[in-house]
Structure formats: C-alpha cells, structure tokens
Amino acid sequence: MTATAKQPAPDTSAPAHTQGLGDESSIWFKLTPLLKGGLDNPLHIIMQMAERYGPVIPINLANQRIVLLSEPEHFKHVLVTKADAYIKYFDGLKPIFGKSMITNDGALWQKIRMPQQPAFHPDMFAEYIPYFLAAIRTKMDMWSDVAKSGETIEMVEQTWTLAADMICKALFDRDMPFNPHFVFKCVKTYTDVMNHKEIRLKRQAGEIFEITEEDAAKAMEVWASVPPAVFGAEPREERERTLLKMIEAAVNDPNMPEFDQQQAIDELKQYLWAGTETTALTLAWALYETARHPEAAERIRKEGEQVYGDREPTAADYSALAYTRAVIQETMRIYPPIWGLIRVANEHDVIGDKEIRPGDRVVLFAYGAHHNPRFWEAPEEFRPERWMAGAAKKQVKYSYLPFGGGKRSCIGGAMSQVENTLALSLLLRRFRPEYVGTDPAGINATVTLTPKGGLKFKIRELS
Template sequence: MTAPVSHIHQLGEESSVWFQLTPLLKAPDNPLTILMKMAERYGGVIPVNLANQRIVLLTDPEHFKRVLVTKADDYLKYFDGLKPIFGKSMITHDGALWQKIRMPQQPAFHPDVFAEYIPYFLAAIRTKMEIWAKLAQTGETFEMVEQTWTLAADMICKALFDREMPFNPHFVFKCVKTYTDVMNHKSIRLRKVAGEEFEITEEDAAKAMDVWAGVPPEVIAADPREARERTLLKMIEAAVADPTIPEFDQQQAVDELKQYLWAGTETTALTLAWALYLTSRQ
C-alpha cells in the first residue's frame, strides 16, 4: 500500500494547518500556558488569524455544546487532513452516514459499560508504572508523550478490543508523530524554505503511513485476551456481518480501528502528558 501523495505533501507545506498553527507556539516548552492565558484574557471565543485562514479557539463548554450538539449542522468538519489517516471512518463523515456508522458502536460508550473497562485500564497502567519505576532507578530520560501514547494504546487494545498490543507501540508512535507534531511540521517547512536536506523524506513519510495502515489488521487478527463478548471490536465485527448496513464492510472496520488507535490515543496521551508535566512543576 502506498500513502496518498496529497497527504505526504502536507508535511512542511505552508498551506498545511499544522504549519500555520506554529505561531501559537512562541514558547514551545509550554504552549498550553499560552492558550490558557489567551482564554483568560479574551474569553471563551478566541479568533486567531493565521496566514490565509482564521482559526477560532473555544474554551467555554456552552460553545462546545453549540458546535457539537445544538447547531452541529451549521459547522463542517475539516476532512482534508483526516481522510488519508483515517480512511472512511466515521470521524471523516457528517450527517446521516455518520449516524449510520456510529450507531453499531454506540453501546460500547454507554456509561454502564465503562465500569467494565476499568480493570483493563488499571492493568495497562500498572504495567507502565513498572516500566517507569525501572527507568527512575537507572536515571534514563525518555519522552513522556511517547510513554503516555503507548499507555493509551495499551488501554484501548485491552479494554475496547480484548487484545494485547500485537504491534510495537514505540515504533508506531514515531510514525504517528511524523504527522501530529506541530513543531515537526515547522522544522520541515523551515528546512524546505532554506533548501536544506533533512532526515524525513517523502519516501520516509510513505513508509510511516504503510506501517500505520498495517496496525488495525494486526489488531483484528490477534488472539483475544479473554474472549469477551461485549467489546467494541465485537460490535464492529457484527456490523460488518449485518446485511442491513452495506456501508459497513471490512475496510470500514479497519478504518474505524484507525480512529480509535490514533485519535483516541493522541488526545489521551497529550492530556496525561500535560497533567504529569504540570504536576511535576508544583
């Protein structure tokens, strides 16, 4: 499989939203502080002009509700940068098709089901804490976001898919980071402008996407940990077998796993990493 060229070309391109976000990171050691100060100064709606685009940052829960619930039809999703990564998963759809793909998976996120996930979350956390304890003894340094991403991936595989991670999470993380690290996009852009040669090439990017594309099939093919019947993966497999949902084919199943293994892990990983960082500064 070859990664879509259009997405590869977004690495370091001036038109990329990733590159255009970099002006917000004037203090790259703590961009969260900048965003928090902006929210305190300007309120819950912060318009930011970036080159030829205008980005609006929302911090008020009522505004979240307006965009995501009460007036959701008035707002369009940003698909250009998502489809090469997530395929045709529901994160790339709106309206009736989104609802049709979402419905078979909805029971996995019912509040009553979350209690079933806790033992698997805790198992993943204990494993990671053992690793951190050993690193603390040796004094070895490590990248916290990589550690929290691999933790999040382990939690998702155990809780939602009834699987041990059948892939090397540290290797996959480095592939994911190629596209999600805003400062990485800035660095590539500056090197392109300067005409410099640098380590990450379009061929490397294509290889990274090839690695990423192979992760969901590995998860699906892996042996179950406990053969649990009520898991998200079971619900997705049932949707594939359901003739009343022709849109939900095997590729749809693969793409749905992509969004959980990328979008789900990244948000969790960043939240955990920042929480640990801010705690360490107290």
C-alpha cells in the same frame, strides 16, 4: 476478521505520504505564524489577540479566511445551536484516520457511530476496569525496572504505550500485537504538524528537509500494519461484548454497506491513535503537575489508601476517588488535549457581529476559554479543589471543552477519565515520578497540546 461480504473500494489516487504536511491550504500551515511568538507557550499570542480584538476575530491568510472564537456562547452556537452548519476539519490527517468516524459528518457519521456507541456506555466501564488494571500492572513492572536502572524516560511515550495497552485489552480483547514504542515514534514524526510550514518552505526551495517522503511512507506503512495485526491476534478471553465484536458485526450487516472492511480498519486507527493520544497526554501532564506539587501527589496516595487499600480498585472505587478525578479534570483544563476545535462553515452565518462565510475555517479556541480569568479564578494555577464538592457547579457552560461539545463530543471521553483516574492513583501509590526536564515545560501547539521536547522523568519506587 471474519467478514468477507463487503470489500473496500480500491484507492486509485495514491497520494504522496507527505501531501498535506506542508500544503499551503492546510490550516495548520496557516496558523503557524500565529503560534511562533511565544517561546514556552505559543498560545499566549492568540490569547492576547482575543483580549485586544474581541471574541470573534476574522483573519485573512493568503487565500484562506480563518475565524478565531474564544467565547463559550459562541462555542455553543457552533457545536450545538447550528451544529449542522459547521463540519469537522481534518485535512492533512486522513492518512492517520482514513475514513473513520472521526473524519465524517452528518448522516454517514451517525450511521457509523451507532453500532459502536454501546461500547462506551458507562455501564460497560465495570467490565473494562480489570483490563485497564492489567495494563497498568504491566506498566508498573516496567517502571520498577526503570527505577532500578536509574534511566531517564520520556513520559508521553510511557503514557501513550499504557493507553494503547488499555484499549487493546479492554475494547479489543487482545494483548498488543505490535511494539507500541516503535509505532508511537513512527507516527509522531508524521503528526507533528508544527513542522509543516518549515517542510513546505524547504520543499519550495529545493532543500532536503527532515521528514522525507520515504520517512512519511515508512511511518504510514507501520501505522497501516497495526489494525490488521489487532484483527489477526489471538483473543485473550473470547469475550463477546467488546468494541471489536461490535465493529465486526457492523461489517457483516447487509443493512450497512458503508461499513466495509476498510471502514473497520479505519475505526481501529481512530481508537488506537486519537483516543490513545488524548488519554496519554492528559496522564503525562497530570504526572508533571503532581511532580511539581508533591502535596497533590501525597493526597492522591492517601485517597487510594482510604478508598481501596491493599486490593485492586473497582468501578465503585472510581466514583470515590474524588480528588484524583479532580486532578485529572484540572489537568485537562490547564492542558486541554485538543487546544482548538476546528470546523468549516458550510453556509452564511453571523457570530457576534461578524459575518461567517461558507468555507471559513472556524477555530474554537478552547485553551483560551480554559485560561480566561472571567471564567476561572486564578486560571494559571493548578487547583484541583475547584472541581471538588459544589465548586464545579459555578462553571460557565461551554467554558470547559476537553472533549468537545454537542453531538460531536468525543465518544470515549468518559472512559478516558476512568482510565486516567485509576492509572494516576495506582502509579503514584507505588512510585514517585520526578520531573527532570525544563521547568516550566514548554508547550507545542500541534493538532494536540503536546509538551515541547517531551517530559523527561526519573522514576523512584516507594518502599
């Protein structure tokens, strides 16, 4: 990186890498009792609670008060109407994201986001598509080898490495200067927060537990090496309009003292993990659903044949891939990557008829709204058609929150849909992925909605 004027302040706290993983103040530690009851889908427990106790449920857990919300009107209240009264919650994940935009709020968040926003304007997507396609071609070459060998693959790891490659090529003008499979496995060890309570209890009992300080430190060491490797790698084409160039310009801007080199490194962490994982999970779940619904996979293949035929798809073709795009949207409804948006109240408020106190952790239960029969016909069924033509106009506002809502909605949400629509169309035109795992796949409600034990697939190449 070229910037030298501003240096990050040294970190003198040096926290243990496992700090926060089993910390009893972590909301992830506190939510685990609510998420233990369902074998295949622990979120059904919270859905049953909402049905029994109403849309606003205050829960006192030890020294912490959690308020569960499940109504779209209440989501709007927190995300839009009184957005400044509720700040984002990311305790326990600072080692992953540092001080990046995703962990900030208020004026500082706005100042950090502003120089990066142009990279995600829809007008930029046409420039990115050739690089998305290059990453998809690389993945298809690998899948061709997998099809020949007959080996079983874990699909989330496959889609995570694809998403990381797309981001590096399109946004950073780099080929991946790291082994994405190795990085994925290291950091996944750290971020599987459903282990946190077990880790803490074993620590309290003096037992040896699975994620040791050494394991966590190694995961963070690997993760910390990724952004500098991206900055130091040779550019693919010396493109000027890239997110990486925008971040470097912010570092060199004397009017932005907040945007030092550490900020730049942390911003890359945000895109390489948060942006990559949500894209990867959606594509993996979409491949799972189309494997279970071969008629949907066949319809995607035929749509690709009709729209772009034997050439590579373009930005105009993305708009015409209506059914493939509907499959991605329906996948995000059934499996929202972020199943619950968490905010911390910073002032007194009233939601429904319940008091909200400063310090309350407010959980916007997006998964519950996505699966509520009051808002969706047959919500447990995979029906991409509900997103076609004028059907989507009947939706209740804020009943669908795959990328959050309001001013803090995901900066890369629209781009993620382009990536996944193109990837799903191209992969299914060349391959028939066969799901060979437990059916139905179980759900693991960590920070994100992950498949329990992964999604095991065999890959068949179409003639």
